[in-house]
Amino acid sequence: MTLNWAIIGTGFISNKAIDGIKKSDGSQLYSVFGRQPDLVADFQARHDIPHGLTDLDAVLSDPALDAIYIGLPNHMHHVVTMKAAQAGLAVLSEKSLTTTMAEADALLGAVADAGTFFVEGLMYLAHPLLARFVEVLRDGRLGALRSINGYYCADIWQFVNPKGMGTLYNLGCYPASLLQLTVQTMCGDDAFGQRQLHGFGNLNNDGTVCDAACSVRFGNGVLATLHSTDSYGTGNAFTVIGDNGILSFETNPWQPIEGRSTLKWSPFDGDAELIHVEDPHDAFYHQTKLVEHHVARSDREAARPSPRHRDSWEIMEFLTTWEASCRAALTD
Template structure:
């Protein structure tokens, strides 16, 4: 039985906690939060016996095996470093951080402590992504020539502005999927060789960040990618993978895979169009909890692909920060 400590009482912590409680192999022993009223409400709702307003006190709790970091992105680094020093296994919410300095510091800390660490890009734990990888590797799409993605949700009022806006709230999803496809199709290193153009609408609410952002990338092997992300309006998604023989499109949300049927459309140019259904017993958050359980039970420090390795998470962050920097340069 894996014993969890929860850091943070935000809306995303509610979602992850429900998946932890649904697993027969996990239970929650403690929760940390700075706001006493929200902490009390959260603990009562999920029947969590031990509450802490001091982070170090939770990390010193011998009844906690693994911590979930559900804090805003700009607070991930300090929490992960502190948890690693205490020898705790760690699941930390996406995005990894908001700066490359913090990202490198986090990974250095978990390496030094030799603890399990996984960035919470939960959709990469779902069987849907294993199916995507098998399609890309099969050659049915031919050589991958391009990708396009769009993710929109009106969540900016819920998000801490110090979390740096839509790039780190939502843009991390299509960027991480581009990373996964590039690595699957062309191997490690292909993602890092690129030219980037970023445009966006900036807002200053305690930090200068983009609520609306677009990204064009040309990888050195000729693959072209376009991404648009916004957390200021809408509730929509799209993602397609274009090869020189066919195209794969998602009909259900690739970043919120379901318990039930997840659907893609495979179209061969000048040929047939096939609907591909990937059923699952759990949603992405449930599969993420199981991935953590399985890895810790096996003594692993990093999760296997499709989940992001430590290096994968840093590579994804490198494009997110480059995207942000190019928008600000052009503003």
């Protein structure tokens, strides 16, 4: 089976995500939707897409269509996902899930009612690097989990839509989702929801949170600190500390590329070890293969490490709590 894809949105991220669709022998580009005819025509020509439309309903009602990729700003994800689910289409929607919990509930409720496949586009979780990361977390070398630290910084504030609600929903979702995966893997599926969180941040001129930090204590005593900013810098890091040593990423955990990605295991007693993961494809390709695999099985959601529906909801709950804590601290 070859999936016919519609690309919803002609922005930067759509240009990146469709590379995986182009490279897969199980998928092909079928149509593209955008609101501006000239941008649609340009996108269609550059990527050799058969159909370009400015009518979303016409895109979604095409009987030849199998799946859609949503590359629109975050605040529009739930509306398009709900329409696509009602049309019986598989949906890959860019992170973050939405920008509010009400939108998240509406989106996931519509997907559940329709019984169609849906996955949030945290593409890095589909890469073999993350499968290897989970294997190391489970092999016992760290001992008991004690703390986790992560940050993602990028000077991209001038390129993002303020309706996307700032750095937490654009960049913070990466360390937040990896924090969730780590805590679930080492402490159980319910451990991530049992926590206290305190956040601090700064606001951009548009009123969105542009710099954010948080400290978290989980119910089992595990501590975590996260930082996200879209107002300065270029950097990333994620470390997991256990009784016996530290597991960290030597390469960007959220942008695994073609070729080699690397983890580092640093025991407190012994020599450090580099753990290389060689793969000829990037995360966007593996994300495409993930959708193909689950659609072929008539699944409704992805399997871990990629986000299940419950995981996407929990990540959104974490992000909205973090944002609210940042805003509350600014008024104290």
